[in-house]
Amino acid sequence: MQSSLPPLSSIRAFEAASRHLSFTKAADELGMTQAAVSYQIKLLEETLGLTLFIRKTRRIELTEHGAQLSSKVVEAFEDLKGQNAAQLVVSSNTTFAVNWLANRLVHFQMQNPDLAVRIIPYGPNARPEFFNSDVVVSACKAPPKGWIAHELVRADFTPMLSPALAETIGGLTCPEDLLKLPLVDAHDPWWKIWFDAAGMTEVDFSAMPRTRMGSQALEANRAIAGQGVAILTPYFCKTALDTGQLIQPFDLTCRADSESWYLSYPPTTRTSRKIRLFREWVYGELEKDGMPLPSQSVVSA
Template sequence: MPTNLPPLSAIRAFEAASRHLSFTKAGDELGMTQAAVSYQIKLLEERLGFQLFTRKARKIELTDHGAQLAARVVDAFSALRSAFEDVSELNAAQLVVSSNTTFAVNWLASRLFHFQMQNPDVGVRIVPYGPKADPDFSESDIVVSACKAPPKGWVAHEIVQADFTPMLSPGLAESIGGIKTPEDLLKLPLVDPQDPWWPMWFEAAGLEDVDLSGHPSSRMGSQALEANRAIAGQGVAILTPYFCKMALENGQLIQPFDLTCRADSESWYLSYPPALRTSRKVRLFRDWVTSELERDGMPIHGKMAVVA
């Protein structure tokens, strides 16, 4: 049967004392008094049934048994220190971000290079999640979630509100002589007509109880995918203008109406577990995202809060 190990506190005291050949210096290293180290060594000797040190007037020396044990124990603690250092360095050097597809494709992909240029010692691994998947809250350092609240106890920042309005390609708009009224949109294919945002927007535009049942179902579940279909002229998509800023600026998409709506409970959140609140890599990424949003003129709607 395996022999149970002596108490770890006694082993640690012995390992430090065997390196320093001093109970006082071992205590300084471990944050213990000289008497506490001596007591731990005595417990270990009683457990083993032999002396580990010879006590002399002004010094201690290892006995033969003590020297034999010390060689193995010091090597073992050295290996443990190396293992923890290696893991700590790897963890500190890699940031894992689980991100909603729209944020990953329409925001992070074109900007991440700048973060890495500013922080070359931090490697970033983006793990996008699709329409029917959940954010990876268990294995990620940071999660950017869309319309899904972070877990209880997590630190969360509301970074982008989910405003929405119809958008389409200029060519598709010209195919019916342009979009002059909200009713004109109903003459064209709609990307994801089952999206609850459509009836909300039409009602705000003065068209109540709009019947979209005649439009073929084309559920995509991701604004990044829906925007690509709209750019390709395959239909009118209802999208968040901020995430389509580039497509609007270069003329791939047009926003025919200034009217935007918002569902109160829907936003993009950047969140992380409370244990990482002071993590350097998390702080660097969070502050960089914030600065990028502010540079775009986007207000940070929500202050840091712990999810209840």
């Protein structure tokens, strides 16, 4: 069954044109051509069976029907904008949500009490809510083409374990000692990279149990519980390291050059107040932690 409702593009064009009383100014606001706006208005008029504008030389005027519709549409758009401006929806990788945002978000909310923040964490086999969120914090998931992305944390990694587990073999004195203990997610490619860098290029992972947590937050919890040695990013385990829940037995830390955590959003919202506030707050928190900040954003290819 075909819908009798006019397309949203026509309503948007009408809303802008009725405010500006100009197809040209409406086109500039919406990033469209004047001809495209005129076409959308004509399409709306045909759908409704009403004349909404009187076209005069160099100007337009609203008809009585147009004025009635304008007051309703403009009010509806303003209400929607107000509701949207008051809520910030963040889709976040589980590790960043659990090990970073959860411990800090209260400070952002105290600084910005007019904003209601909603976090949507996504698991290892899911994709970020790119089109249902205001901003996305992703790891290993590229944002849509043309989006603005800010690198937050680089993917550095090294083995970590609980002190109690280390004591079961009398402590770790060399990388070979790690193979005396179970490895959490032994088939994670980070393990091979780290062992190769440690000079242990012949480690055979094929016989090791296949467990795939897919999230550092989950892997760190297993390591804290003494269930094995996990390969983790030190920055996201700072609290566990500081409190002695985890230890980093070796100084060797490796880097996955193509992997980072990114904050991203569409270019159409780059000047949004709530996104600017959140971005600046995240950067401020990273700076407090002594983390390097990128000098500029990148546009997703």
